[in-house]
Amino acid sequence: MMLNISVVIIIIAIIFFIWIHSASLDSSNSDVLIILGYKCINNNIHPLLEERLKVSNQLTAINSYKKIIVTGGKVASDISEAVIMKEYLISNGVNKDCIILEMEASDTIENMINCKEIAIKAGFNTCTVISNSFHLRRIIYICNKIGFPVKVYCERNLDTLKKQIKLTFSEARIFIFVFLALKKLKDKKDFHK
Numbered sequence: 001m002m003l004n005i006s007v008v009i010i011i012i013a014i015i016f017f018i019w020i021h022s023a024s025l026d027s028s029n030s031d032v033l034i035i036l037g038y039k040c041i042n043n044n045i046h047p048l049l050e051e052r053l054k055v056s057n058q059l060t061a062i063n064s065y066k067k068i069i070v071t072g073g074k075v076a077s078d079i080s081e082a083v084i085m086k087e088y089l090i091s092n093g094v095n096k097d098c099i100i101l102e103m104e105a106s107d108t109i110e111n112m113i114n115c116k117e118i119a120i121k122a123g124f125n126t127c128t129v130i131s132n133s134f135h136l137r138r139i140i141y142i143c144n145k146i147g148f149p150v151k152v153y154c155e156r157n158l159d160t161l162k163k164q165i166k167l168t169f170s171e172a173r174i175f176i177f178v179f180l181a182l183k184k185l186k187d188k189k190d191f192h193k
Helices: 002-020 047-062 083-091 110-121 133-146 160-161 165-188
Strands: 032-035 067-071 099-102 125-131 152-153
Touching: 002 083, 002 099, 002 133, 002 152, 032 047, 032 152, 047 083, 047 125, 067 110, 083 099, 083 125, 083 133, 099 110, 110 165, 125 165, 133 152, 133 165
Parallel strands: 032 067, 032 125, 067 099, 125 152
Antiparallel strands: none
């Protein structure tokens, strides 16, 4: 009996892992590229954030974005994630005038709500969000709930997936918190304006 329960748990874990990492990727051109931050402890770029930034460099080489929004507040650093990302992008050849800073967000929900407001004000019709594979399903869910149509993209290969195993299984718990937080926010504010 214990063996059967263990097998079921392993099968569920494998299915969840595949589902999380099978979000459809779209690298086609958009009006704006949005790069989500990741905690920068002591103002240092985390390897997961560096992965996002490298992917953005690859996409800006093949697409013509009107602007790039870097989004993230001071979650684990003295400087906002957005400013740290801007400095990285400029040092890698991105024109500073193409970068829009969103420095208030402290989580993915705030990232997407704030970027939606920026996109609407700037008249951007299409947006591509860059993150890591484990994060894309949550982004898609949040954006669907707030009425913000986006495309998503990430670096996805065996090496990146191995580095994201622990974070992948944390997503189950985080999804519950996101669901509850969005339900609470929806009662206070209409996201579909």
